[in-house]
Amino acid sequence: MLLYLLDLIGVAVFAVSGVLVAAHSGLDLLGGLALAALTAIGGGTLRDLLLDRHPIFWVRDTRYLLVIVLAAALSMLYLSFLPPPGHGFLIADALGLALFAISGAQIAEAQGLSPLIAVLMGTMTGTAGGMLRDVMSARVPLIFQQDLYATAAIAGIVAYLTLQKLGLPRGIAVSAGVAVILLMRLLAVVWGAHLPRLHLIAT
Amino acid sequence: MLLYLLDLIGVAVFAVSGVLVAAHSGLDLLGGLALAALTAIGGGTLRDLLLDRHPIFWVRDTRYLLVIVLAAALSMLYLSFLPPPGHGFLIADALGLALFAISGAQIAEAQGLSPLIAVLMGTMTGTAGGMLRDVMSARVPLIFQQDLYATAAIAGIVAYLTLQKLGLPRGIAVSAGVAVILLMRLLAVVWGAHLPRLHLIAT
Amino acid sequence: MLLYLLDLIGVAVFAVSGVLVAAHSGLDLLGGLALAALTAIGGGTLRDLLLDRHPIFWVRDTRYLLVIVLAAALSMLYLSFLPPPGHGFLIADALGLALFAISGAQIAEAQGLSPLIAVLMGTMTGTAGGMLRDVMSARVPLIFQQDLYATAAIAGIVAYLTLQKLGLPRGIAVSAGVAVILLMRLLAVVWGAHLPRLHLIAT
Numbered sequence A, B, C: 001m002l003l004y005l006l007d008l009i010g011v012a013v014f015a016v017s018g019v020l021v022a023a024h025s026g027l028d029l030l031g032g033l034a035l036a037a038l039t040a041i042g043g044g045t046l047r048d049l050l051l052d053r054h055p056i057f058w059v060r061d062t063r064y065l066l067v068i069v070l071a072a073a074l075s076m077l078y079l080s081f082l083p084p085p086g087h088g089f090l091i092a093d094a095l096g097l098a099l100f101a102i103s104g105a106q107i108a109e110a111q112g113l114s115p116l117i118a119v120l121m122g123t124m125t126g127t128a129g130g131m132l133r134d135v136m137s138a139r140v141p142l143i144f145q146q147d148l149y150a151t152a153a154i155a156g157i158v159a160y161l162t163l164q165k166l167g168l169p170r171g172i173a174v175s176a177g178v179a180v181i182l183l184m185r186l187l188a189v190v191w192g193a194h195l196p197r198l199h200l201i202a203t
Helices: A002-024 A029-050 A063-079 A088-110 A115-136 A150-165 A170-191 B002-024 B029-050 B063-081 B088-110 B115-136 B150-165 B170-191 C002-024 C029-050 C063-081 C088-110 C115-136 C150-165 C170-191
Strands: none
Touching (some): A002 A115, A002 A170, A029 A063, A029 A115, A029 B029, A029 B150, A088 A115, A088 A150, A088 A170, A115 B115, A115 C029, A115 C063, A115 C115, A150 A170, B002 B063, B002 B088, B002 B115, B002 B170, B029 B063, B029 B088, B029 B115, B029 C029, B029 C115, B063 C115, B088 B115, B088 B170, B115 B150, C002 C029, C002 C088, C002 C115, C002 C170, C029 C063, C029 C088, C088 C115, C088 C170, C115 C150
16 A cells, blocks of 8 residues: 555656656657656566566556656646746656655565565666666766765665664655655755765776 | 568568668678667567566567568668668658557557557557667667657557447558558658647746 | 576676776766666576566576675775776676677577577677666667677577587587687777678768
8 A cells, every 4th residue: 555655656756757858858748748657667667577577567557657647747737837846857856766766675575585685676666767768868867977876775775674674664664765765865966965986097 | 460460560660770770870780680670679579578478479489580680681782782762761660660559559458458558558569669779879769859759659559449449340440550650750750740849948 | 507607707797897887987886886787687687587587587596696796896996996907898898798698598598499589589688788788878889889799699609509509518518609709809809800881872
């Protein structure tokens, strides 16, 4: 139930982030809807394929597609009258990342997979939709240009798994995990926090 | 049977479109064959993975691969003596889009999935091969730069599903769906028809 | 057993190639680890999805992930003190290509699939991880810019399959296949050998 809600909200906010990129690139209405859908279902589809969960979530339950169409339509309507909100894109993307990362980890956990796999599966679920969105519109994926992106996902999932293991109610563990990811992305975007960078020593 | 033929022709024309892009980018012979294969099997492979149809179509039936090799070899031969035909690339791509969109929708329909899923699955099947081709050769995918691309796929699939539901013979419904997609792409390419564009209001 | 070892080494060298690209692009520590993991598991994951082998290899056996983390950490450590070795990236990539191409072909063969499918599956397994790495960091994939890339994979797999069919011990057939791929990539990189290029005749 909680998982279902997380997925629905994640789908909606990723759809919004897709529309914002589409508007930025001057796509037409249905191109925008296509990019919204790709972003919104990319991560969960990869998760279901990798864990052999069939039918894929949006094939099993078409409510997801209705949420995408609705979220895309509303944000298109918004954008035709008002300027895009300041950090709108980064906030929508961070929310989608957080919700899908935790949902991917939860599903891996529910299948009895190890914490290491749960972390990896959650990170992939959270980042795949946004990566598709960025690659398809010829942008360098946020995960590679933005600081504390994979880092935020991993930290949030570890927080979630730890609290869960400590016996806290699932709702609290989930909220904490989501909060950690959002907070770290905020830190990165607003204050430019980042991990040490890799660089090459000149020969 | 009809479905099989659609898939074979779709594979052939997408292979041709892959060779045209490869020649444009100056790839070598086998690089061209690789791009042709990727374009030709990308959409159907995604369709089979998403619908859990195993073995994947080109694993089950190697005739597809032979058609790809043949279509690629013939178009390479053609290109070494003659200039590429005017709208050759866009026509091959439009045919591939039309055939795979309808075949993807048909398979979803045959599995008893809802019309909404059939539309989405058909659109994905029709566009994935071309998207892979374009992303791999560092071009912005046609679906995002060309007008009436996703639109054409969706309109054609809706036409096919409607005629089918009205009880018309499958052959006619299929032909109508393919014709709608080809016609809309032609409209877009030749007359520059397009849906309203998304844009951002300056702050 | 041999197959397992091939996969482990393939995963390690592809992880190294991912770290080298990440360092070149100035990613942070975890972005580098993410790119290493994507490169290392991309090919094998595609192979397992296409052949419907579940659980996916790195879900079934977490040793792969430990090898990736270890290989990535060691190469990051190396890069913080020493300049990257001359053709380091191309050598790591060639090794990964060779090992995964042969392992992909072996698995297809073990499932009783035809030689044609084994060649295609091996080529995809060998090239997918590197393609993902390159597309994600906005580079044109090596397979399309470098000569004798797909060619090397195909030649090596054909050599492996032929020797295997002639009744030679698997270890020798595997080594020969890997050697053919490495040698051809070396020829291409050092002496610039290449197949005839495709080109367009001006209208």
